[in-house]
Amino acid sequence: MVKCVENQIPLRIVLAKVGLDGHDRGVKVVSRALRDAGFHVIYPGLWQSPEAVVRTVADEDADWLGISLLSGTHMTLVPRIVEMLRAAGLDHVGVLVGGIIPETDVPKLLELGVARVFGPGTPMAEIIDFLRAHGSRTHA
Amino acid sequence: MATAVDRKLWSQWQREIEAAPPGEQPATTVSGVPIDPLYTPDNLDGFEYDSSLGYPGQYPYTRGVHATMYRGRLWTMRQFAGFGTAQQTNERFKFLVAKGQTGLSTAFDLPTLMGLDSDDPRSLGEVGRLGVAVDTIDDMRQLFAGIDIGKISVSMTINAPAAVIMAFYLANAQDQGVDWRKLRGTIQNDTLKEFHAQNEIYFPPEPSVRLAIDVIEFCTRHVPQWNPVSISGYHIREAGSTAAQELAFTLADGLHYVDQCLARGLQVDEFAPRLSFFFNAHNDLFEEVAKYRAARAVWADRLRNHYGARNENSWKLRFHAQTAGCSLQDKQPEVNLIRVAYQALAAVLGGCQSLHTNSMDETLALPSEHAVTLALRTQQVLAHETGVTNTVDPLGGSYFVETLTRQMAQEARGYFDRIEALGGMLPAIERGFFRREIADAAFAFQREFDAKHKIIVGVNAYQEAERKPLDILTIDHAVETEQVAQTRRVRKERSGEEQRRTLDAVRRAAEAQENLLPTLLDAARARATVGEVMVALAEVYGRCDAAVV
Structure with a gap:
């Protein structure tokens, strides 16, 4: 008889482009790689406001939020989103940031509660392994 | 050139190749095109020098658009610049001119590119960050203060609101007493590629193209030395396309603009000579050279044989090149200097008319003065020390480069057929054809990189644990406050009645489909501000949300 492996619910991750930034090559590649790796990916497209992102995270019952920013606005938009997640009682949702983030800003983002910053040249496996290792606090 | 190959010698070589152990990595271009170990006359069946290649400055221009190319005049070294307020960018422009730059190129900030004012809530945190903020003609005046725009050529990278910015530029030129017929420069004004790749979208595709054609038509009649569109593959490539897709989609966009200009009643020889192009200069040297050469030949063929253009200048594809931003890495960033140098070499071997070399720190921030100086010096070394300018099209006649050039042209024509089968440019956009093709190519490259079939030095090989951060340019948050205050001041000072009257006229002209x-x-x-004009136009044209692929 075939033995049933652990019944796994796929991790749910919202990937978000916020603000006016149109650089979506990275976010599309990541969403496809995560989908292929068995994650449930929700990507609502460009130009999301922080409010809209938080609403999507809540509506989709997400485990993770990945914010993609290549426009230099991360120090304005990420703190707002993190704050709004907290206010909405969604602090169990892990936050990842990807894109062009100067090294000096990385510790500031981690301080805010961002779990990890993935810069350019990150192999997809690194993101996948990170998510698998950390799992879900939403569906713990 | 296609002389007979000695079969005996060839077989001997073939046996050696077959006996040799296979290489570590499959030999493909950065676009994934397989490359043979050797190219010979066999690859160039039917190749005749006069009919297949010809001379530079002659149809089909495979070897270059000018007879003497860089022996006559070097390419224009044009570094893209812009940040903060108009005054800060004006200072950077003057700095670049003092360092020997021969043309100006304006980067606008994201709110301006998206047709939003600096005080729009959506602009928060974005003002002056990636380029200069221009809300009103006052900012335009400040941007070019003390620069003789009747003498230096000026490029402006803007698309959705291009017609509005062009109007600011022309009105300012008039205020400065500069005759429009003397103005030289380029406005990007290529809204089609925004839908394929760049995503600075405001109106739906059809009115977006209409606005672009308004600029082309107006400049054709009143600003004759201006390039009213820069048909751009750069962003398509940055979004992850292959070289052949970049070539094909760019030329297809160009052909769509030609069709639309003709539909307006313009004659092809009136506007075609001033259509200009903008390509990426990526890592794969020979593939890039083939791309530029094929671009010229395919365009010349279409314009002459399909559209019946008679003016030779209508057949010539002139292009600006920029080294590939997406190839730059944040690990060991000084290595980017080397990447940029090879990419610039490709653009020059491919016969570009102007070139921007990226600065080594551009994956981190906008370039510092030190980094931008080195980038410009890279071009100067190429121009004055390497000797590549001494002869025209030095790679012409290479079995390899000629074969690649042919393949590239063939691939482009194949894409033209596919686009036509989808019903043409706009239906293909609506069906997500371009976005899907590009996203597939981007993903394919990522897999090659992850599998280490494609090596990026310092990133998936030859890494260094220690990191030496570069000094980078930071934009003061005060810029946003200052710019918002400036725009609000203009709103207070100006005549509200005039502003409303002129916006009403814009709306009426849009409804009447006038230029x-x-x-x-x-x-x-x-x-009037950029944002106000765009809102007025949207009342007629509607707005567009980016499609998700």
Whole structure:
């Protein structure tokens, strides 16, 4: 008889482009790689406001939020989103940031509660392994 | 050139190749095109020098658009610049000119590119960050203060609101007493590629193209030395396309603009000579050279044989090149200097008319003065020390490069057929054809990189644990406050009545499908903001949300 492996619910991750930034090559590649790796990916497209992102995270019952920013606005938009997640009682949702983030800003983002910053040249496996290792606090 | 190959010698070589152990990595271009170990006359069946290649400055221009190319005149070294307020960018422009730069190129900030004012809530945190903020003609005046725009050529990278910005530029030129017929430069004004790749979208595709054609039509009649569109593959490539897709989609966009200009009643030889192009200069040297050579040949063929253009200048594809931003890495960033140098070499071997070399720190921030100076010096070394300018099209006649050039042209024509089968440019956009093709190519490259079939030095090989951060340019948050205050001041000072009257005229002209430039010029003079004009137009044209692929 075939033995049933652990019944796994796929991790749910919202990937978000916020603000006016149109650089979506990275976010599309990541969403496809995560989908292929068995994650449930929700990507609502460009130009999301922080409010809209938080609403999507809540509506989709997400485990993770990945914010993609290549426009230099991360120090304005990420703190707002993190704050709004907290206010909405969604602090169990892990936050990842990807894109062009100067090294000096990385510790500031981690301080805010961002779990990890993935810069350019990150192999997809690194993101996948990170998510698998950390799992879900939403569906713990 | 296609002389007979000695079969005996060839077989001997073939046996050696077959006996040799296979290489570590499959030999493909950065676009994934397989490359043979050797190219010989066999690859160039039917190749005749005069009919297949010809001379530079002659149809089909595979070898270059000018007879003497860089022996006559070097390419224009044009570094893209812009950040903060108009005054800060004006200072950077003067700095670049003092360092020997021969043309100016303006980067606008994201709110301006998206047609939003600096005080729009959506602009928060974005003002002056990736380029200069221009809300009104006052900012335009400040941007070029003390620079003789009748003498230096100016490029402006803007698309969705291009017609509005062009009106600001022209109205300002008039204020400065500069005759429009003397103005030289380029406005990007290529809204089609925004839908494929760049995503700075405001109106739906059809009115977006209409606005672009308004600029082309107006400049054809009144600003004859200006390039009213820069048909751009750069962003398509940055979004992850292959070289052949970049070539094909760019030329297809160009052909769509030609069709639309003809539909307006313009004659092909009136506007085609001033259509200009903008390509990426990526890592794969020979593939890039083939791309530029094929671009010229395919365009010349279409314009002459399909559209019946008679003016030779209509057949010539002139292009600006920029080294590939997406190839730059944040690990060991000084290595980017080397990447940029090879990419610049490709653009020059491919016969570019102007070139921007990226600065080594551009994956981190906008370039510092030190980094931008080195980038410019890279071009100067190429131009004056390497000797590559001494002869025209030095790679012409290479079995390899000629084969690649042919393949590239063939691939482009194959894509033209596929686009036509989808019903043409706009239906293909609506069906997500371009976005899907590009996203597939981007993903394919990522897999090659992850599998280490494609090596990026310092990133998936030859890493260094220690990191030496570069000094980078930071934009002060005060810029946003200052710019918002400036725009609000203009709103207070100007005549509200004039502003409303001119915007009404813009709306009426849009409804009547008239060329918008005359009314946009009036709105510019009445100090209407970019955002106000775009909102007025959206009342007629509607808005567009980016499709998700």
